[in-house]
Amino acid sequence: MKYKIILAALMAGSFFMAKAQEKAKPEDTETWDPIPKVVTPGNTFRDAPSDAIVLFDGKNLDEWVQADDQSAAKWNVKGDILTVNKQYGNIETKHKFTNYQLHLEWRVPASITGSGQARGNSGVFLASLGKGDAGYELQVLDSYNNKTYVNGMAGSIYKQAIPLANPGRKPGEWQTYDVIWTAPVFNADGSVKSPAKATVFFNGVLVENNFELKGPTLYIGKPEYKAHGAAPIKLQAHGDKSEPLSYRNIWVREL
DSSP states (O other), X not given: OHHHHHHHHHHHHHHHHHHXXXXXXXXXXXXXXXXXXXXXXXXXXXXXXTXXXXXXXXXXXXXXXXXXXXXXXXXXXXXXXXXXXXXXOOEEESSOBSSEEEEEEEEOOTTOOOOTTSSSOEEEEEEEOSSTTOXXXXXXXXXXXXXXXGGGSTTSXXXXXXXXXXXOOOTTSOEEEEXXXXXXXXXXXXXXXXXXXXXEEETTEEEEXXXXXXXXXOSSSOOOOOOOOXXXXXXXXXXXXXXXXXXXXXXXXXX
């Protein structure tokens, strides 16, 4: 009888959790303070080391595909720069990765318009888990004098981790991310053995210090893990109306 009561309680709890998720709104998981202090960054641009896999060096998109259908990547390449093409959607790497060191550089146009999340929005999905925006996102956004919820600003693990500082440069200037990504590990039954972790340097400034993710990053609702293996790295073509931003000098070292 005792076990039947416990089982009934667990089932009731699951039912009410599901109902709560159905009523969830994006604002429920937005955090607006404390606001990270502004830090002036140094020069952090760097060449790929000898053992790196070069994902983009300005020549072509041979290492990338469209995330939705795995066709050839269709973003714009010109003058050693890769620019988001929102018409075609997200792109991701052909290769899948587990633990790695990643370097990339990004730039919001000097002529950027909009505000908040509609100002140069993109994202680096440190592990892509399928179509759309499924996966673990490191936010890319103009955060120079641009107010938004702080767990959605540049350098944040989207909706999960506020950056420790805001070293963002002005629109029109190149920015760098250097990331150490530790993929989650799952037990045979699908439960979490060890969570995903991310260390992020933004323009050479530590903004995420071995942060343990609570699961994939979500726009609405609370994160939870589902077992998966190695995954591609994905770049987001966000649907806001502001001018598309650009990337360059992308490389990864498997760990």
